[in-house]
Amino acid sequence: MALENAIIQEKLTQKFGNKVLNFGMSKDIFSFEATPDAIHEVIRTLKVDEEFNFHFLTDLCGIHYPDNDENHQFAVVYHLHNWVENSRIRITTFLAGENPEVNTITDLFLTSNWMERETWDFYGINFKGHPQLKRILNMDEMISHPMRKEFPMEDSGRTDKDDRFFGRTAQKL
Amino acid sequence: MSDLLLLPEHRYAKIIEQTRNEDGSELSILNLGPTHPATHGIFQNILLMDGERILDAEPTIGYIHRAFEKIAENRPFYQVNVLTDRMNYCSSPINNMAWWMTVEKLLDIEVPKRAQYLRVIVMELARITDHLICNSILGVDTGAYTGFLYVFQFREKIYEIYEEICGARLTTNMGRIGGFEREWSPKAFELLNTFLEEFPVCWKEFENLFERNRIFIDRTVNVGSITAEKAMAYGFTGPNLRAAGIDYDVRVAQPYSSYEDFDFIVPVGKSGDTYDRFCVRNAEVWESLSIIRQALAKLPEGPIHADVPDYYLPPKEDVYNIWKA
Numbered sequence: 001m002a003l004e005n006a007i008i009q010e011k012l013t014q015k016f017g018n019k020v021l022n023f024g025m026s027k028d029i030f031s032f033e034a035t036p037d038a039i040h041e042v043i044r045t046l047k048v049d050e051e052f053n054f055h056f057l058t059d060l061c062g063i064h065y066p067d068n069d070e071n072h073q074f075a076v077v078y079h080l081h082n083w084v085e086n087s088r089i090r091i092t093t094f095l096a097g098e099n100p101e102v103n104t105i106t107d108l109f110l111t112s113n114w115m116e117r118e119t120w121d122f123y124g125i126n127f128k129g130h131p132q133l134k135r136i137l138n139m140d141e142m143i144s145h146p147m148r149k150e151f152p153m154e155d156s157g158r159t160d161k162d163d164r165f166f167g168r169t170a171q172k173l
Numbered sequence: 174m175s176d177l178l179l180l181p182e183h184r185y186a187k188i189i190e191q192t193r194n195e196d197g198s199e200l201s202i203l204n205l206g207p208t209h210p211a212t213h214g215i216f217q218n219i220l221l222m223d224g225e226r227i228l229d230a231e232p233t234i235g236y237i238h239r240a241f242e243k244i245a246e247n248r249p250f251y252q253v254n255v256l257t258d259r260m261n262y263c264s265s266p267i268n269n270m271a272w273w274m275t276v277e278k279l280l281d282i283e284v285p286k287r288a289q290y291l292r293v294i295v296m297e298l299a300r301i302t303d304h305l306i307c308n309s310i311l312g313v314d315t316g317a318y319t320g321f322l323y324v325f326q327f328r329e330k331i332y333e334i335y336e337e338i339c340g341a342r343l344t345t346n347m348g349r350i351g352g353f354e355r356e357w358s359p360k361a362f363e364l365l366n367t368f369l370e371e372f373p374v375c376w377k378e379f380e381n382l383f384e385r386n387r388i389f390i391d392r393t394v395n396v397g398s399i400t401a402e403k404a405m406a407y408g409f410t411g412p413n414l415r416a417a418g419i420d421y422d423v424r425v426a427q428p429y430s431s432y433e434d435f436d437f438i439v440p441v442g443k444s445g446d447t448y449d450r451f452c453v454r455n456a457e458v459w460e461s462l463s464i465i466r467q468a469l470a471k472l473p474e475g476p477i478h479a480d481v482p483d484y485y486l487p488p489k490e491d492v493y494n495i496w497k498a
Binding site: 138 | 234235238240242243244246247278279403405406407408419421426427
């Protein structure tokens with residue numbers, strides 16, 4: 001028997017009350033929102049509960065919404081997958097713009113270790129309780145979090161740089 | 174590089190200080206790299222060693238991070254595709270198709286059956302090239318260079334097919350939103366049919382060279398094995414996961430691009446070691462060949478791309494001949 005979305009919604013609402021919200025289908029994946037203080041427990045429930053059995057973490061990533069209000073500046077998105085029932089679920093948690101932080105889920109999924117490090121690296125989202133939260137792709141000396149929207153791509157028509165130093169022109173003296 | 178000299182607060186420094194073996198020997202640090210273990214994808218490992226045993230490793234994987242996500246922020250959908258080529262250029266058409274399918278899902282575009290089947294063919298060809306490299310390079314790494322050179326000529330044959338379809342060989346940028354850019358030429362099908370005739374002979378020989386080879390078995394069996402539970406916890410997918418004994422294949426679980434129309438088995442391994450991974454990939458190549466044959470046999474007639482005028486130029490003959498003002 002397939003895992004019914006309505007049952008997931010009912011069970012989670014029963015357990016977490018108003019900490020889980022906005023259930024709905026979004027491009028054929030059942031999605032909902034959870035508050036940051038409940039997210040660890042929600043994911044633990046989804047994994048451990050025998051009926052849910054979402055045992056596989058497909059993806060974990062950050063998103064920056066600069067136009068949202070102060071409490072919804074960042075989002076962490078979790079994609080879980082139950083292979084037995086073949087159903088997927090997407091959980092979003094919104095974080096505040098100042099010092100965004102959320103509990104780690106490395107105790108539930110080993111693979112989230114590197115994913116959380118990447119999210120920290122690129123968005124500056126702090127995962128509380130992560131065993132080794134340091135930059136993974138960028139160099140340690142870097143001080144910014146480059147996937148934030150306040151860092152736009154360099155304007156390709158920029159003229160204040162001397163192209164000779166970047167190997168872009170052969171001769172320009 | 175500051176990492177070469179281990180900082181006193183590094184966690185390995187503490188472990189070394191606290192650990193003393195019975196015979197009085199100490200643990201040591203070895204810096205491996207930055208190197209290119211697979212020709213590309215350079216990375217560095219700081220290894221904690223007990224004699225010749227590696228106890229722990231701290232990899233630095235970001236040396237060739239290319240910030241595709243950031244570049245993609247400023248580009249229209251169809252310009253992102255060239256970036257996907259570069260993610261795994263051993264099988265770039267698969268990445269291309271994955272990107273198109275994502276965009277099509279976003280735009281609610283229904284791709285015609287013929288384009289879907291052609292995509293399956295091209296994706297399976299890409300899978301073959303990828304597995305071919307993976308397995309033959311494994312041969313090189315275990316001391317058998319011949320197999321690699323022998324099967325590599327067939328990668329060339331596949332690239333000729335790509336070239337006939339889209340004009341490019343390695344970084345293909347194949348397809349468009351909603352299907353393909355143009356109908357495949359008769360020569361593409363001709364090359365494909367020749368490949369389907371010649372390649373299995375070569376692949377069978379390649380398999381025979383390795384599968385029961387004493388040296389190869391000694392060097393791969395029980396090497397780098399991973400249990401099914403661990404593979405799942407670490408988020409493995411693809412042949413690496415199946416080699417650990419889990420029969421999960423996204424082509425079966427959530428068929429895309431009409432994979433539900435084809436019959437194929439999902440090969441699984443048992444112990445998740447290097448040998449099992451090798452065998453799973455070998456078996457998958459045979460399945461891919463069978464999928465391509467089925468797709469060619471059932472290939473429907475029809476349009477090559479969906480009706481999305483935003484992403485296609487109208488056919489030339491219509492432009493010049495039909496005047497509906």
